[in-house]
Amino acid sequence: MAPEIPSSWTLCASSFNWTPDIIAARRTAQDVVTGIADSVVQKIELEPGLVWRSFPAPSDAEVDGLRDALAAKGGAISILGASLDDFTPTERRPLQERLDFLVPQIRAAHRSGASGIRLPIGQAGTDLLTLVQPLLHELDLVVYEEIQGQQAPGSAAVEPALEAIDALGDDHVRVLVDISMLMPALPVTYLEELRRGGLPEDFVGRLENDWRDPATIDAVTGLLRSGNVPPRIHTLFMNLLIRFGRSDAADLRGILPLVGAFHLKFWDLHDDGGRVSQPLRDLGALLGPNSFSGTLTSEWGGHEWLQDDPTDMTRRHLALAEAALVGGRVSKVAC
Known part of the structure; x- marks a missing residue:
């Protein structure tokens, strides 16, 4: 029997991949998202600003409508991409206003059936995280703080936020790693666009x-x-x-106990020299012996310059990702 993804690893796709289809509006945003569950993968990381007109205070009707439509296709939301409006035109918003902005999104995530919400690393800050902790515990939701691209662990821009998450010591506040950090080479199609x-x-x-x-x-x-x-x-x-980042998978070793999810970011599928698959193999080798449990989500950033079909791109990427992750994990176990 061929090796398989461990049962504690959940492969997902981000609705962000279908941004061009949602913008084109040939179908409703809800139909686009439910189509992912119907034809690609059942667990979906949702970018609600693309889907719910009532965001950032999602209405119960919109949340229920998407949740029920996904359930009818056997699908569900994994993580909800949240937002924080930190500033007025003249000043930083006070803590209470920031809390009031975030809480409706947390409640919408719970109502949608998601396991948590996602924010950029360090944006919330310790004071806001401390205020939302009781609600996170009440609803059994996780705040995932995302690091990506040039945000390497140990860097001055990231390390204080990672230390703050560690100091909280709360499984309801975790890190999400976007493997755009782990780019051995730049995407072929991106280089063509620059030329x-x-x-x-x-x-x-x-x-x-x-x-x-x-x-x-x-x-x-x-x-x-x-x-x-x-x-x-x-x-x-x-x-x-x-x-676009320049870190190695080994650079993540020290923060793995804090990590609850990954974005398997890809730009195109030109795998010359392993520029797409090698970071995935390295990640599989890193996670294999470390009892990781969480989501690994295909996220396509290349629609910024490519016109390829999101469904085809995501299907192909998930197949490549599963093979590479399993291959890396098996090779590590064999060693």
Whole structure:
């Protein structure tokens, strides 16, 4: 019998993958999401701002409608992507306003059947987390704080938030790791977009061949400061400084006791040199002996520049991810 994903690992897909379909509005957002459960995978991480018009204070009717429609297809929500509106146009909102903004989303997550909500690492802060802890315990929900891209463990931007989560010592406050942190090389199609966008070939070649060299990031920053990044690809270019990481799976070892979920971020499926599958194998090898229990969610970021079909891309990615995760886990056990 072929090795399988451990029963404690739950493969999911993010509704974020279907952003182009939701924006196109040829079907209702609810129909798009229920279609995921019908044809791809039954556990879905929900981006509610794309689906519920009443977000960030989701109405009971919208929440119930999606929950029931998913259940009819055998589907369910895993994690709900939450939001915090921290600032007015002139100042930071007081703690009570931030709490009042978040609580309806927590209650909607519970009503939807989700296991928790997701926030960016450090955004909530210890004071807000402490205030919501009683509600999290009452509803048996988890706040997952997400690290991704350049947010490496041990970095000055991330370490205080990780220490704060550790200090809480509460299984209802966990970390979600996006494996965009673990990129051995940049996506083939992304590099093609940069070339089409007018960046110098020697610069793109450096990105292609020396992504993990620290000097490459210096070159990225230098080009940005020079003002020579064409305006039409400026947003795409910023991925190099924010969304694409250069860490190794081994860098996650120290925070694994805090981790309750992963985003299996992918951009395209060009696996030259293992640029897609190797981080997954490394992750499988890391998780195999560490009794991980939680969700591993396919999340496609490449629709920013690709026109591929989200359903096809996600199906193919989940198949690749399962094989790579199992392969990494089995190889580690064999060692």
